[in-house]
Amino acid sequence: MNKEMNAKQNAKLNMYRTNEKHIDDNASIIAASPAFQTAFNKFKTNIAAIQTVAQQKSASLTGIAADKTNAKQALCKLAANIAGFIYAYAAANADETLKQEMNLSFTTLMRTRDAALAPRCQNIHDKAAANLEALADFGINAAQLKNLQTAIDDYSAKNMNPRAALSGRKTANTNLAALFRENDSVLKDQMDKLIEQFREAHPDFVQTYFSTREIIDPYTTTTQLKGTVTDKSAATPIKDVVVTIVELSKSTKTDAQGKYSFKSIANGKYTITATAEGFVNFQADEVEVKLGTINNLDIELAAQ
Numbered sequence: 239m240n241k242e243m244n245a246k247q248n249a250k251l252n253m254y255r256t257n258e259k260h261i262d263d264n265a266s267i268i269a270a271s272p273a274f275q276t277a278f279n280k281f282k283t284n285i286a287a288i289q290t291v292a293q294q295k296s297a298s299l300t301g302i303a304a305d306k307t308n309a310k311q312a313l314c315k316l317a318a319n320i321a322g323f324i325y326a327y328a329a330a331n332a333d334e335t336l337k338q339e340m341n342l343s344f345t346t347l348m349r350t351r352d353a354a355l356a357p358r359c360q361n362i363h364d365k366a367a368a369n370l371e372a373l374a375d376f377g378i379n380a381a382q383l384k385n386l387q388t389a390i391d392d393y394s395a396k397n398m399n400p401r402a403a404l405s406g407r408k409t410a411n412t413n414l415a416a417l418f419r420e421n422d423s424v425l426k427d428q429m430d431k432l433i434e435q436f437r438e439a440h441p442d443f444v445q446t447y448f449s450t451r452e453i454i455d456p457y458t459t460t461t462q463l464k465g466t467v468t469d470k471s472a473a474t475p476i477k478d479v480v481v482t483i484v485e486l487s488k489s490t491k492t493d494a495q496g497k498y499s500f501k502s503i504a505n506g507k508y509t510i511t512a513t514a515e516g517f518v519n520f521q522a523d524e525v526e527v528k529l530g531t532i533n534n535l536d537i538e539l540a541a542q
Contacts, residue, residue, distance in 0.1 A: 252504040257450040277428035284421040306396040313389040314347040317359040327376045462532045464499035470538040484509040505529035
């Protein structure tokens with residue numbers, strides 16, 4: 239299941255993909271109808287767009303949060319060191335006000351609210367710049383202040399990125415909803431109507447088309463595919479094997495017991511692959527997944 243879409247959207251996308259494969263497998267039949275082909279191509283284009291938007295959503299926050307944390311740690315380390323030098327200077331000159339203002343440890347700075355950290359560190363920088371000549375004997379120089387300013391600017395920029403990412407995810411949600419509405423319209427208003435022209439000559443094709451149009455409710459169906467992946471020679475479970483349903487572009491990894499599972503999937507026949515480092519790639523074609531059933535497919539991998 240794509241975690242960047244809700245359960246109903248995932249169920250609908252599964253229906254789209256199953257329907258798409260059925261029609262692609264019978265391309266010679268629809269070749270006689272340019273109107274149906276045009277509608278089907280629009281349908282396929284929307285499916286690809288839905289998957290692209292979902293992928294963009296998934297990549298938007300995780301890396302940004304890590305970058306921000308790293309920038310914060312680097313800034314706090316530099317700022318705490320310089321604050322300590324100014325503290326020593328203030329103590330030597332009996333400047334209690336400056337001394338208390340610079341009583342800032344790395345831990346204290348790390349606990350500062352995100353919005354207040356850059357201004358707090360900027361104050362450390364500015365106090366040092368104002369007393370740079372006098373602070374030379376206490377270990378502060380212009381190069382250090384330049385590095386601190388760079389760290390402040392870097393953190394400030396990265397602190398804004400998560401907000402921009404959240405805004406982008408909201409836009410992506412809106413775009414996803416619009417794409418689903420458009421594809422539903424293509425199906426209902428064009429493809430469902432035009433498919434009837436093939437019924438007399440190809441009744442099975444039309445019947446299967448409408449069967450694939452059924453959306454499996456993710457909250458009521460028990461349609462699943464699961465199994466265990468083992469080493470063929472040692473008969474031991476293999477962890478972190480990537481198991482994929484090719485037609486649905488869905489993948490999962492096996493756990494420590496070699497188990498994997500796909501939940502709330504549409505029924506149909508699928509190509510299943512399994513890959514793991516040090517083992518020969520596995521592929522099973524035409525694996526039947528029956529509606530309302532917990533289907534099982536155990537996999538044995540041969541060592542390379």
